[in-house]
Amino acid sequence: MVHKSIEKALILKNQALTPEIHEMVLGVKTTLGVTPGQFINLYCKDGSRLLPRPISISEADEKGGTLRLIYKVLGKGTEEFANLQKYEEIDYLGPLGKGFTLEKDDGKTETQETQEILIIGGGVGVPPLLELSKQLKGKKRVLLGFEKESILIEDFKKVATEVAVATTTGDEGIKGTVMDLLEQGAYAPKKIYSCGPKGMLKAVQAWGRERNIPMELSLEERMACGIGACLVCTCKTKEGPHEEDWSYKRVCKDGPVFKGDEVMFE
Amino acid sequence: MSKSEKRPNLAVKLSGVELKNPIMPASGTFGSGKEFDEYLDLNRLGMVVTKGVADVPWKGNATPRVAETYGGMLNSVGLQNPGIEHFIREDIPFLQNYNTRTMVNIAGRSIEEYVRVVTALQNQPVDLLELNISCPNIKEGGVAFGTDVDMAYRVTKKVKEASRQPLIVKLSPNVTDIVAVAKACEAAGADGISLINTLLGMKMDIKTRRPLLANTFGGLSGPAIKPVALRMVYQVAKEIKIPIIGIGGITTWEDALEFILAGATAVQVGTANFRNPRVMVEIIEGLENYLKEENIDGIEELIGAGHE
Structure with missing residues (x-):
């Protein structure tokens, strides 16, 4: 049995998209077998920062062997990543986690060209939805929410039927959130895919539940190992019909993508 | 055969159990091994x-x-686990597929709870038990047993009476006198001591101006705690006769060797597994190379050598 291990990636591009959000393109092994919604562990060179940083995969070119990552500079670790230069190497492990399913709920048929799909993203939850939007079939309507500045809008326009933007400051798109876009749009999707902050996912879940629409939600949580061993990145999930029937699942291994109905938000 | 051509011997005997090498994961960083199966060959591990x-x-x-903290990490998992029934049904059969030893870490909030777990494991293929009286993340039991000499004695004695397997007691560093606790466990019949569990710590979130961990406090682990752990292993090794398993920030073969020289018969690798899932195999290979280069027949020669 061949064991997986940490690999070296070559940084092909590393630049700021906004003051906080950066883009990194990595040259990696071909045919990693990435599913949209998966992430990789990136490792700091500075040994005082020993935990990997889980970064979602925004685009994967399997033949060309490149991964595009969009990440937010949040602390010392991501600051280190932002300062890396083109052609420097960085250690990575992955792809990791369970991504989105591209099939219909019966697990057999792919989404149809005529089917209405709603893709809802917020903040740094937006990037993994790009590869998903590329790979999904159907009428893809994408709703994206940001604080002030948007990212990846042009990329989404190339692969989606419709892209609508909201910002809380009103600098771009409508002034408000993705929920305002959702209320204004008279959408009747067959399925919802979403990734973003917990508050947003909770609102999306409530909206979808009211209308009985199948959903897949991608969560974010502080992680350590990223491979399902340490149990720090758990989320509450429903295990039965009663309020007390719940358990903690691992965001890194059982997720980050969960069926919309199982996730219990506080 | 000359010394240099011999395969270096990493085998050690721990509380009567032969291990092919002294390297094993620290409880709670490795699940039951399933998650690491795709990253390393579990057959390579001592246990x-x-x-x-x-x-x-x-x-x-x-x-x-x-x-994350400088050179370390805090966790407040709180011993999330599926219970002994599920463990016996799912995890023990999995471990039976591998040619390695198994030590089960036992959690509890009372002596009765510990004893129930141990009793359930009596007819199972388990080589050793590790009694966790040192988890800082649960409110009752756990660390309360590990920070009180009399309670450490009582729980060790009761659990030992219920166990056919050799019993290792895992101690907390959050005490004034680690030697006193270790001696109490030895007197109560423990077959070995694991040193150390995590150090109690915390971190503030300066954005919310509140403790970052939902549980306020957590256990500090990683390279940052290695000097403290090493000192405790050295101190305890001077005072007890039963074997010691050294734990605390071990990341490289050199770290492992330091603990062995301080008196540890075996060592556990914890937080380092999160940075490199293959790290234990690399530590084993590093120790093999060291023995070869230094012309040392077996690693057992080096246990406690730092005391001479």
Whole structure:
């Protein structure tokens, strides 16, 4: 049995998209077998920062062997990543986690060209939805929410039927959130895919539940190992019909993508 | 055959159990090995030490459960585990597929709970038990036993009476006199001591101006705690006769060797597994190379050599 291990990636591009959000393109092994919604562990060179940083995969070119990552500079670790230069190497492990399913709920048929799909993203939850939007079939309507500045809008326009933007400051798109876009749009999707902050996912879940629409939600949580061993990145999930029937699942291994109905938000 | 052509011998005898090498994961960093199966060959390990298991399922603490700190990390998982029944059904059969030893880490909030877990494991293929009286993340039991000499004695004695397997007691560093606790466990019949569990710590979130961990406090692990752990192993090794398993920030073969020189018969690798899932195999290979280069027949020669 061949064991997986940490690999070296070559940084092909590393630049700021906004003051906080950066883009990194990595040259990696071909045919990693990435599913949209998966992430990789990136490792700091500075040994005082020993935990990997889980970064979602925004685009994967399997033949060309490149991964595009969009990440937010949040602390010392991501600051280190932002300062890396083109052609420097960085250690990575992955792809990791369970991504989105591209099939219909019966697990057999792919989404149809005529089917209405709603893709809802917020903040740094937006990037993994790009590869998903590329790979999904159907009428893809994408709703994206940001604080002030948007990212990846042009990329989404190339692969989606419709892209609508909201910002809380009103600098771009409508002034408000993705929920305002959702209320204004008279959408009747067959399925919802979403990734973003917990508050947003909770609102999306409530909206979808009211209308009985199948959903897949991608969560974010502080992680350590990223491979399902340490149990720090758990989320509450429903295990039965009663309020007390719940358990903690691992965001890194059982997720980050969960069926919309199982996730219990506080 | 000359010395240099011999395969270096990493085998050690721990509380009567032969291990092919002294390297094993620290409980709670390795599950029961399933998650690491795709990253390393479990057959290479001296032993697998499983995540702490209680008599019934425990849900653990709220998130966030982790914070990185300089050269280390804090966790407040709170011994989330599926309970002994599930463990016996799912994890023991999995471990039976591998040619390695198994030590089960036992969690509890009372002597009765510990004894129930141990009793359930009596007819199972388990080589050693590790009694966790040192988890800082649960409110009752756990660390309370590990920080009180009399309670450490009582729980060790009761659990030992219920166990056919050799019993290792895992101690907390959050005490004034680690030697006194270790001696009490030895007197109560423990077959070995694991040193150390995590150091109690915390981190503030300066954005919310509140403690970052949902549980306020967490256990500090990683390279940052290595000097403290090494000192405790050295101190305890001077005073007890039963073997010691050294734990605390071990990341490289050199770290492992330091603990062995301080008196550890075996060592556990914890937080380092999170940075490199293959790290234990690299440590084993590093120790093999060291023995070869230094012309040392077996690693057992080096146990406690730092005391001479």
